[in-house]
Amino acid sequence: MAGIVFINCFEVPVGRDEAFLELWGQIDDFMCAQPGFQWRRLHRSLDSRVKLRYVNVAGWDSAADSDKAHGEEFRRMQSQPGWLEFPAQPALYSVERDDRA
């Protein structure tokens, strides 16, 4: 679990899950094949009334690897007009606390 964590929180209107997953899947396929990618989990809220209905959490070897992956090809995919419907809050994080029961 060493490295850095990229977290992206998405607002997805109820009933638009399929359109979101189609767009997200395009970028995800690309990201999973980039150098430094470790793992990712896409989370979907149980309650459809919450604001942040999807949260993607992904491990990378380093911030530099994640930054490099979010380059020209990423920006091309992310600039598709369909994304305007799904506001996102992406950021890189370090793991501050990590415990198991």
Next chain:
Amino acid sequence: MAGIVFINCFEVPVGRDEAFLELWGQIDDFMCAQPGFQWRRLHRSLDSRVKLRYVNVAGWDSAADSDKAHGEEFRRMQSQPGWLEFPAQPALYSVERDDRA
């Protein structure tokens, strides 16, 4: 990694990390000791200018266990006036996609 995931995104003003971690730690100590708690990771943004500066991601055996843990004692701690400074967006999530490189 079976079960359910509780994610809470926090807004924490720059320079108020210590006060946040003090309050968060009180609730975290309690949560980590509750039945059904599996694991949790607290993430802190590398860039202090992002809105969601802290993201807590925690695994629970079930939604019922998480709900039960967020009962009276949780509400007592969470109602402390200090929390007004740190808006939070908590929700329960299922894992929709899970892959490793």
